[in-house]
Amino acid sequence: METIKIMGTDDTPTVILDAENDIFEISGRSLPEDVTAFYDPILNWLDEYAANPNPKTIFTFKLVYFNTASSKLLLDILMKFEEMRENGLDVLIKWYYPEDDEDMQEAGEEYADIVDVPFEQVSYTLS
Amino acid sequence: MDKKNVKGFLEFVYDFYKSMKAHEITLVYEGEITHQITKAFTSLTESNMAKEEESNTVQKKVFHVMVECLQNISKHADSFGSDDFLFAGRGIFMVSKADAEYHVTTGNVIENSKIDDLTKILDHINTLDKEGLKELYKTQMREGRLSEKGGAGLGFIDIARKTGRKLHYHFLPIDDETHFFILTSTISRNE
Numbered sequence: 001m002e003t004i005k006i007m008g009t010d011d012t013p014t015v016i017l018d019a020e021n022d023i024f025e026i027s028g029r030s031l032p033e034d035v036t037a038f039y040d041p042i043l044n045w046l047d048e049y050a051a052n053p054n055p056k057t058i059f060t061f062k063l064v065y066f067n068t069a070s071s072k073l074l075l076d077i078l079m080k081f082e083e084m085r086e087n088g089l090d091v092l093i094k095w096y097y098p099e100d101d102e103d104m105q106e107a108g109e110e111y112a113d114i115v116d117v118p119f120e121q122v123s124y125t126l127s
Numbered sequence: 128m129d130k131k132n133v134k135g136f137l138e139f140v141y142d143f144y145k146s147m148k149a150h151e152i153t154l155v156y157e158g159e160i161t162h163q164i165t166k167a168f169t170s171l172t173e174s175n176m177a178k179e180e181e182s183n184t185v186q187k188k189v190f191h192v193m194v195e196c197l198q199n200i201s202k203h204a205d206s207f208g209s210d211d212f213l214f215a216g217r218g219i220f221m222v223s224k225a226d227a228e229y230h231v232t233t234g235n236v237i238e239n240s241k242i243d244d245l246t247k248i249l250d251h252i253n254t255l256d257k258e259g260l261k262e263l264y265k266t267q268m269r270e271g272r273l274s275e276k277g278g279a280g281l282g283f284i285d286i287a288r289k290t291g292r293k294l295h296y297h298f299l300p301i302d303d304e305t306h307f308f309i310l311t312s313t314i315s316r317n318e
Contacts, residue, residue: 011166031194033162065187067194068281075268100183103191103289106261114265 001052004045012038013063017045019054026077027062027096030070039073046080053089057081062096063104064126071107078115085117092118099123154222160201161216169193172222181316188314189222189229191289195282196220196233196312204235205305229314237308242298245308252283253293260288286312 001019008014008028016025032038049057059081066074081091095108105121112119147155153175154168169190176186200218218235237245255263264284271280287294290312298306 010170011162031165065190067191067198068285069198071281072268072271101187103187110261110265114269 001049004041015042017042019049022054024057025060025062029064030066035069035073039076043076043080046077050080050084053084056090058092058094060094060096064098075111075114078111078117081117082115092120094120094122096122096124098126150223151225152221152223157219159217160197160220165194165197168197185314185316188289192231192286192312192314193222195286196231196310199282200233200235205238228316230311232309232311234307234309236301236305238305242306249283249294249296252287260284264288290314
């Protein structure tokens with residue numbers, strides 16, 4: 001399967017979707033000019049992956065900022081994992097937040113409430 | 128410009144400067160709000176706040192509020208002007224800094240027909256407490272559709288949540304078809 005590697009910028013996150021090496025990660029800042037155009041390829045990739053997934057998928061979110069338009073698309077991504085789980089797949093979301101960032105922590109908790117996918121909250125120190 | 132006009136203009140510039148100082152305005156802009164403008168203003172304000180050693184929490188809140196306010200204008204400001212020269216996605220954007228708080232103010236033209244719906248949304252948000260806002264955000268994220276312009280109806284809720292205050296807004300009449308919509312968001316510096 002094709003690997004997606006997008007380097008992050010000021011307004012778009014770093015995205016790595018690498019099934020071969022078991023790396024699935026979105027990190028950084030997300031306020032793209034056109035959220036749909038940015039996230040569509042990622043959602044499409046996940047559809048393709050769901051058809052032929054690894055035995056276990058650990059997906060990492062390590063965002064420091066996202067705008068409200070992105071929050072909707074992040075939920076769309078999480079919904080894909082909910083579907084995968086409904087189809088009996090082993091999925092875990094790791095939600096990283098800077099230790100002093102209550103809002104980011106809360107955002108993770110809210111997503112965990114909405115979607116039926118195992119969520120692990122992980123705090124880290126910004127260096 | 129003749130001499131008299133030059134003098135008038137210079138006085139205007141100085142008055143404008145004094146008025147900005149009096150209202151502690153650190154940034155003011157009128158025009159089209161593009162993605163580049165949003166990036167430039169947020170990074171400018173971020174670096175100013177960092178210089179002044181504002182806490183991370185305050186910096187993040189101001190950043191959030193600025194982005195959502197700017198995107199509101201770029202996605203929702205209605206067009207105005209004559210038939211052959213229409214302006215849309217434009218407005219005024221201001222950031223001011225007082226001793227205890229930051230204010231982010233936006234103003235844009237809105238068609239009268241949209242005022243009722245907008246008022247309903249804003250007033251509903253203003254009736255909610257922290258938990259209520261959280262639930263509304265979750266519902267809206269789940270059920271709301273991204274509009275053609277990329278809005279998800281989440282911006283105002285996010286502003287209310289991040290500031291922890293009611294949304295302060297006004298509509299000033301412009302003409303028979305439009306009003307000027309002003310929204311001021313306040314972020315406390317003591318967090």
